[in-house]
Amino acid sequence: SSELTQDPAVSVALGQTVRITCQGDSLRSYYASWYQQKPGQAPVLVIYGKNNRPSGIPDRFSGSSSGNTASLTITGAQAEDEADYYCNSRDSSGNHLIVIFGGGTKLTVL
Amino acid sequence: QVQLVESGGGVVQPGGSLRLSCAASGFTFSSYGMHWVRQAPGKGLEWVTFMRFDGSNKYYADSVKGRFTISRDNSKNTLYLQMNSLRAEDTAVYYCAKDMDGDYGGDFDYWGQGTLVTVSS
Numbered sequence: 360s361s362e363l364t365q366d367p368a369v370s371v372a373l374g375q376t377v378r379i380t381c382q383g384d385s386l387r388s389y390y391a392s393w394y395q396q397k398p399g400q401a402p403v404l405v406i407y408g409k410n411n412r413p414s415g416i417p418d419r420f421s422g423s424s425s426g427n428t429a430s431l432t433i434t435g436a437q438a439e440d441e442a443d444y445y446c447n448s449r450d451s452s453g454n455h456l457i458v459i460f461g462g463g464t465k466l467t468v469l
Numbered sequence: 470q471v472q473l474v475e476s477g478g479g480v481v482q483p484g485g486s487l488r489l490s491c492a493a494s495g496f497t498f499s500s501y502g503m504h505w506v507r508q509a510p511g512k513g514l515e516w517v518t519f520m521r522f523d524g525s526n527k528y529y530a531d532s533v534k535g536r537f538t539i540s541r542d543n544s545k546n547t548l549y550l551q552m553n554s555l556r557a558e559d560t561a562v563y564y565c566a567k568d569m570d571g572d573y574g575g576d577f578d579y580w581g582q583g584t585l586v587t588v589s590s
Contacts, residue, residue, distance in 0.1 A: 392576045401580040449575035458516035458575045
């Protein structure tokens with residue numbers, strides 16, 4: 360079955376750069392999207408497509424992709440970036456389309 | 470501004486049914502695909518189902534296929550999720566989410582606040 364793999368936890372020092380990765384076969388065909396979720400809140404889209412940020416998302420968030428791996432980079436991490444981050448992509452099985460999520464990465468800002 | 474407001478969650482016994490609603494506002498509801506995504510307590514996000522902007526196509530995760538039914542009423546700007554034969558493992562916060570595309574993009578640009586479904590005897 361299709362799946363996306365993320366590291367469970369990553370930490371970064373305040374103001375430093377951190378990369379969160381997502382691996383899966385579907386990423387060879389489709390771009391990943393990235394979502395930030397803080398405790399008790401709904402997810403928020405931070406990156407979609409090749410490297411697009413929705414309105415209101417700081418430019419310290421960026422995305423990239425190579426082969427079966429997508430990456431979310433936060434350049435100059437801030438305390439408010441501490442959250443869970445999820446990647447997702449669409450995939451297909453025959454004529455049936457699905458969406459798959461990674462297991463999530465808990466980002467700690469030290 | 471875009472708003473998605475879910476309702477209909479609650480406690481239900483195993484084998485029971487529940488119908489969730491998602492009232493949309495602030496955008497042309499009839500132009501966008503819509504999804505349901507769930508999150509079990511302390512767990513990650515799980516996609517549940519999708520319906521195309523005009524209701525012509527719908528897709529389901531294997532875990533809910535045959536038990537859950539997605540529908541929409543574009544005249545009422547409302548998305549629905551009929552959940553039958555509920556199991557303990559269906560316990561989760563259920564979010565409705567707007568797709569950036571009318572058909573099937575898989576990028577969710579707006580989410581509701583979620584409604585909690587608890588399946589327990």
